[in-house]
Structure formats: structure tokens, C-alpha cells
Amino acid sequence: MKKKNVLHINTSLSMWLKYVKKLNIKNNHCGLENCFFIAKKMDLLNFCSFVFIIGGTNGKGTTCFILERIFLSSGYRVGLYTSPHLFKYHERIRINGKYLSDIEHTCAFFEIECFRKKLSLSYFEFITLSALVLFKKCKLDIIILEVGLGGRLDATNIVNSDISVITNIGIDHISHLGFTRSNIGYEKAHIAKKNKYIIVGEKEIPDSFLQVIKIKEAILKKINLDWWITYEKNNWNYLSDEINLHYLPYPKVSLENVSTALTALFHSPFNINKNVIIDTIKNITLPGRFQILSNDPKVILDVAHNPHAVLHLSQKIKNIKSIGKIYAIMGVLKDKDISGMILNLESLVDYWYFIPINRDRGINSMSQLTNILPKNFNVLENFKSAWYSINVKVKKEDMILIFGSFYLVSEAIRVINLNI
Known part of the structure; x- marks a missing residue:
């Protein structure tokens, strides 16, 4: 009789992650009942720390990172x-x-598993609970939680947060959130x-x-109603009824995300020096976000x-x-609006290269692409093949644009760094 594999504290992190990913198969419930029950x-569910929860279609990670940098530079203890x-x-x-050690x-995983017993959890629910366990062990001033998907049924939404943020509302994850901005807005508003x-x-x-905001009796603060951005040649201004900041440097990340992060900051109880804000805006960069x-x-x-x-x-x-010329290397998961993505770049790109993503949600069949991709495209088996193929033709005045899934960008950084 085969002995059952039992995970423990000293089991490797890679083994634990493989185990947790398999829990997705068992996860047949549609709500957060199990996640909430275990967290309770x-x-x-409740922290002494001040909690921000950040949702939206794009720019969530950027907004989180801006807040983290500002608070850390101001001497606060922050969990992200x-x-x-x-x-x-x-x-x-x-x-x-700082990143944490494997142990x-x-x-944290072992602690959750002891409480979980036979209750099913998704991968994201399990690792979200692990983050909360780790934060609870530290005396943090601030916790910043990025919503994984949507909001209403996202594991981060079990926490009683102090300020909620929505960066924007676009079409994405349509199989989970719906096909319209109305559907998606409804899901996101529930944070x-x-x-x-x-x-x-x-x-x-x-x-x-x-x-949803009205039913929940939340206090809405909205761009172009409660705060504004004005543009100058070499700088920009943040304007609101409560605070005005002039002559701010243009960031390397989205200006809208910066202004949204600042609004969340200004509605929190923390006082931040203007010079810290300016230095953060001036120096903030994130890998994979318009990274040259x-x-x-x-x-x-x-x-x-x-x-x-x-x-x-x-x-x-x-x-x-x-x-x-512009050479585009694109790789996305199958639940994305691929034709919409292509449409927004088609007039700029001269040559297309599509890379299948070898994941559960990845596209790995040509039959799925035939009616979607433009005529001037190539499908290659991996990023390395596309990279070498383009480098035979590319000239100094050309551009190589690599975009899409985190999986593709991660692979691209590894391959290119080995060859620069």
C-alpha cells in the first residue's frame, strides 16, 4: 500500500506550491465561504494595521508599489x-x-493546512491566507492588498479594509467577470x-x-470630480479640495495610477512629506511596465x-x-480578448510574432488563432525562437515590442539578459 505524502514545515517551498496548485481541482464552491471560515x-479578518485594498483592471500592481514606496520612505512598517x-x-x-525566506x-502554509483540514480552497485563496498569516505575525503599520481578480469573490475581500481603491474598469477576465463594463464594474465595486x-x-x-457603492454606503472619491491632473511641459499638478501639489515630476509609470495612489494616501491618517512624494514619483520603476x-x-x-x-x-x-519598423512579440492566455488587443496596436505594428503560453489557461493550438491574428503574423514555439528570428532582420532604428502575459515577459527578460 502506497504511503500518503504528508507535508510539513520543512517540506520544500516548491513542493508546497505544487500541492497548493492541485487544490484548484478540488475547489468546486463558487463563494468565499471556506476562505472566510478559515480566516475567522x-x-x-481584522488587523490593527491600516489596510488598503487595491482593485481595477490595470495598474493595480503599480498603485500598490507607489503606496509601498512612499510609506517605506516615510519610516512606516509595510506589508504588501x-x-x-x-x-x-x-x-x-x-x-x-523585503522578500521572505522559504521557511x-x-x-504559513503548514499553519493554514492544519486549520483547513478537508475544506476546499483555491490556489489564490490559500496563498492569500498565507499572506495574512505572515502579516499578522508582524507589527505592521500598513497592509496593502492587491485584488487578484474582480473583487466580490476575490480572497482579499474577506479582510475589513480601511480604504478601497479601483484604478480603472476595463474588459478583462470575461469568463469570470462578464462581457460588459457594467458586469465588471459590479464585481469590482464590492471591495x-x-x-x-x-x-x-x-x-x-x-x-x-x-x-453597489450606494447600497454599501461607501464614500466615493473620483478622478475629475474630487481630484484633477493638470499637465505642463516639464511637470504636472495634482489638485483637489483638500490638497494641491504643483510642479511634480513626470513618472515613468502611469500618471493616472500615481494620482490615484496619492488620493488614497491623502485620505488615510498618515502625514507624508512632499519631498518623499516627489522622490518616489521621480524614481519609481517596475519591471515589465513599459520597461526599455x-x-x-x-x-x-x-x-x-x-x-x-x-x-x-x-x-x-x-x-x-x-x-x-515595429516587430511585436505577443503571448496571452486564452481567456483574454485577443482580437481587441490586436486591434489597438494593428496600425502601428509591421510584423507580428505569436508565442503560445504553455499553461492551463494558455493558447497552444493554431486552430484557436486562425481567425484572430492579422495576416502578417508568425507563430513560433517559444520566445527564444521569435527573438532569434527577429534579430536576424532587425535594424538599429527598429523597435521590438514584447507584450502580453506575465509568463511571456518573464521568459523574455531571462532570454534577453543572457544574450545582452
Whole structure:
């Protein structure tokens, strides 16, 4: 008789992650009942720390990172939970800006498994609970939680947060959230909490979103209603009824995300020096967010993986003065609006290369692509093949744009760094 494999604290992190991923197969419930029940037993619903929860279609990670940098630079103790990761699992949970050791993660996993028993949890629910366990063990001033998907049924939404943030509302994850902005807005609005601020960086809010906010009795603060951005040649201004900041440096990340993060900051009880804000805005960069690896030819990486993000990406590309050709390497998961993504870049790109993503949600069949991709495309088996194929043809004045899934961008960074 085969002996049952029992995981323990000293089991390797890789083994634990394989085990937790398999829990997805057992997860047949549609709500957060099991996640909430376990969190309540483990006292993970309420924190002494001030909690931000950040949702939206795009820019969640950027907004989280901005807040983390500002608070850390101001001397606060900060816990950050974000997803997905580019290279390794450790990127998902940071305490005071640092990754944790394998043993710290496996101890948290073991603790959850002891409470879970036979209750089913999804992968994301399990690792979210592990983040909360790790945060609970530390005396943190601030916790920042990035919503994984939607909001209403996202594991991060079990926590009684103090400020909720929605960066924007675009079409994405349609098989889970719905096919319209109304459906998606409804799902995202549920991270709002009664009598607490919800900061929204979206200029056009669906009625469904507003109805949820009204029912929940949350306090809405919205861009172009409660705060504004004005543009100058070499700087920009943040304006609101409560606070005005002039002559701010242009960031390397989305200005809308910066202003949304600042609004969340200004509605929290923390006082931050203006110089800390300026230094953070000036120096903040994130891997995979319009990351320029070289200039001759220009190589740009971006994790834009839905039409809203790709539209923003196309606007940035238009601002780059280039007289050469654009080679696009694209790889996305099958639950994405691929045709919408292509449409927002088609007029700019000269040559397309599509890379299948070898994951459960990845596209790995040509039959799935025939009616979607433009005529001037190539499908290659992996990023390395596309990279070498393009480098035979590319000229110094050309551009290589690599965009889509985190999986593709992660692979691209590894391959290119080995060859630079």
C-alpha cells in the first residue's frame, strides 16, 4: 500500500506550491465561504494595521508599489501582497520591502493546512491566507492588498479594509467577470466598505458600480470630480479640495495610477512629506511596465494583457519618435480578448510574432488563432525562437515590442539578459 505524502514545515517551498496548485481541482464552491471560515478561525479578518485594498483592471500592481514606496520612505512598517509574480513566488509577499525566506512561507502554509483540514480552497485563496498569516505575525503599520481578480469573490475581500481603491474598469477576465463594463464594474465595486473611502481612478463609472457603492454606503472619491491632473511641459499638478501639489515630476509609470495612489494616501491618517512624494514619483520603476531594455534597436517589455492596457501601451509607443519598423512579440492566455488587443496596436505594428503560453489557461493550438491574428503574423514555439528570428532582420532604428502575459515577459527578460 502506497504511503500518503504528508507535508510539513520543512517540506520544500516548491513542493508546497505544487500541492497548493492541485487544490484548484478540488475547489468546486463558487463563494468565499471556506476562505472566510478559515480566516475567522485563524483571526485573519481584522488587523490593527491600516489596510488598503487595491482593485481595477490595470495598474493595480503599480498603485500598490507607489503606496509601498512612499510609506517605506516615510519610516512606516509595510506589508504588501501582490500578484502575479514575474520570476519567483517570493515576489508576491513583501514585508518592509523585503522578500521572505522559504521557511517563513512553508510555516504559513503548514499553519493554514492544519486549520483547513478537508475544506476546499483555491490556489489564490490559500496563498492569500498565507499572506495574512505572515502579516499578522508582524507589527505592521500598513497592509496593502492587491485584488487578484474582480473583487466580490476575490480572497482579499474577506479582510475589513480601511480604504478601497479601483484604478480603472476595463474588459478583462470575461469568463469570470462578464462581457460588459457594467458586469465588471459590479464585481469590482464590492471591495467597498461601509462608511469607508473608495478611491476611483476611472473617469466613466458604470451605473452598476455606483449602485453597489450606494447600497454599501461607501464614500466615493473620483478622478475629475474630487481630484484633477493638470499637465505642463516639464511637470504636472495634482489638485483637489483638500490638497494641491504643483510642479511634480513626470513618472515613468502611469500618471493616472500615481494620482490615484496619492488620493488614497491623502485620505488615510498618515502625514507624508512632499519631498518623499516627489522622490518616489521621480524614481519609481517596475519591471515589465513599459520597461526599455535597449535603444539600438529599442526593445520594450510590457505586461499589457487586455485591450485597455494595450490601448495605453499604443499611446506610449506613438510618443516615441521612430523611423523604423515595429516587430511585436505577443503571448496571452486564452481567456483574454485577443482580437481587441490586436486591434489597438494593428496600425502601428509591421510584423507580428505569436508565442503560445504553455499553461492551463494558455493558447497552444493554431486552430484557436486562425481567425484572430492579422495576416502578417508568425507563430513560433517559444520566445527564444521569435527573438532569434527577429534579430536576424532587425535594424538599429527598429523597435521590438514584447507584450502580453506575465509568463511571456518573464521568459523574455531571462532570454534577453543572457544574450545582452
